[in-house]
Amino acid sequence: MVDFVQLVILGLLAGGVYVAVGVGFGLVWGVLNIVNLAHGALVVVGGYLTWQLFTTLHLDPFLTLPVDAVALFVFGYALQRGVINRIIRAPLLFTFLLTFGLNLIVVNLLLLIFGSDFRSVTPSYSGQGFEFGSIVIPYVPLISLGVAIALSASLAFVLNRTRTGLAINAIASDRDAAQLVGIDLRHAYAVTYGLGAACAGVAGGLIALIQAITPTAGEPYTLQAFVVVILGGLGRVSATVVGGLAFGLVEAFGQSIPGSGSVFANAIAFGLMVLVLVTRPQGLMGRLR
């Protein structure tokens, strides 16, 4: 029983990272119809920013997260405005190609700047946590989960309560109608991508705290984001939160299968994704459009 509770806790805490990785990816996919293959690279950029600020300025890693968000927003905005907007109406394959290329460029720039060393942020309180009997709740993943939820909530707020967010929603519903009522598409696209990149940046900061990063570490995160968004369902931030936590839980229980079970943890998660696609194509919580 204790083991079961601990596993649930570990799964939910790991899910926090997946939520953070997933929300930005889901936003860009849902609104711009871009499966952003550079998402993982943007995550790693965020991780390096946090690492750099932590090692040179000795900032608390959680305080660097707003910096990650702002820096990645600016970068993402510029990227969409200057590059991706040019092919936004082209077939899906072109956006695949372009974002894949951007991924390679970002990764190799990181290699040039930071080298291929593995980096990780380990503050003094890393590894400490609450203990209830033999159940442990470590601080860093707990705060990370909180950050991921807060990030999702603020994204939902921006999308549903602000003028810019409503414009983004309008575009997601009907691009041409949105343009007809006077929404500046280029700007709104860029803001959307910027928001997605900002979320990726925050996710990267969290990942640098929990795991180790290297310029080429981004790829699995793109994949995880993809699964998380499909699990939860496209088009709603809350759905991605559910998807991320579900993914974390499935992974934890998959890994705890005795013997070589953990080898199949990923396969189990992907199997679940396929199952969801077959039985509920809109995702666990999604709205079908």
Added chain:
Amino acid sequence: MTVRRLALLAVAAVAVMACGGSGSGGPTTGSTIVLGAPLGLTGALTKESTLTQQGYNLWLDWINARGGILVNGVKHPVQIKYYDDTSNANQSAVLMQKLITEDKANFLLGPYGSAATATDAAIAEQNQIPMVEANGAAQSIFNQGYKYTFGVLSPANKYLQGVIDMAATLNPKPTTIAMLSADDNFSLEVANAINTYAPTKGMNVVLFKKYKNGATNLGAEVQAAKAANPDIVLNSGHLTEAIAINKAAKQQKLNAKIFAYSVGPSTPDFISALGADANFVYDGSQWTPQVKYTPAFYLTVAQYVAAYKAKYAGLGDPDYHVAESTAACLALQRAIENAGSLDPKKVRDALAALDVTVFFGQIKFDSRGINIYKPMVVEQIQSGVHHTVFPADIADAQPMYPTPAWDQR
């Protein structure tokens, strides 16, 4: 017309003089020996591949400063031709073939990692060109009956055996082991060897857990290890996984008398990523800057460390990936010298007969082509510094044992 022909003749004459002209006294300069090496200069194995390249280049500078490899009184300068295989084993094999057919490589140096070494070994065999490699320790490479692949490093099954040997000497003696292993060929060889070796030293593997190679989240595995309450926690995997396991162990209060990880702790990255949490961790290492071997040629261990620091300032001591890569070059050099020829078959035979000790240790190949004669050493990180703690005769520090609980550090 005649003037042009005359000029051509003169140029040709000068060229002939320059290339093959026989000067008097001292060795003459022969053709350049081209060595080919595909490396993962981008992609997931960039870090280790860069270290491999450093090891190769360190020797390259040294040999060319001496005019090249001496073959029958003629010095042949050396060139190493690198290609980026993007850390992809199949791509590595394609480039290896290109190095042989297009770049006319005389001999081959290995790529980084067991996977790429395995695919490259097949290419070396097909073309009957010797490949000396330093970064593929999986025995599966050497169980194919290949005759042209030689590995200077200790094979995978030895990686963590040193830790078990050391543990058997400690008091109180640890008896239970939890093994977390990645599911790639190399890691499983390392891990499975412990399954059979530990009982001979009076220890038992009470938990054996496989996880997906490259996994980033190992919380559930660490939880399973905690439930097994072992004296020794072993990881047979890679640097990222070692870091993830160490972080999770602290978070989830997994305490053990020994934490030992096969690959990872020996690199400076492990300490810089984990800070004080890296302390007390053991690893099995091919080589450390503290070992004491008496070299037959090339540099002593101390000179080697100094040469590395001079060429790659600011990177600290060379780690074992660098040293073993240099050792591969030394094995090839000595075999070419012994063969007295650049003929691939003769050099292959000279490699098979090689028995020489260099700063890296003894280099001698068994009938399969792997070096089973050099021992592995055990390192421990103590106060942020690597120390060699086993075998005792080459150690520079005592093991700090047992590892204190996380909340008592």
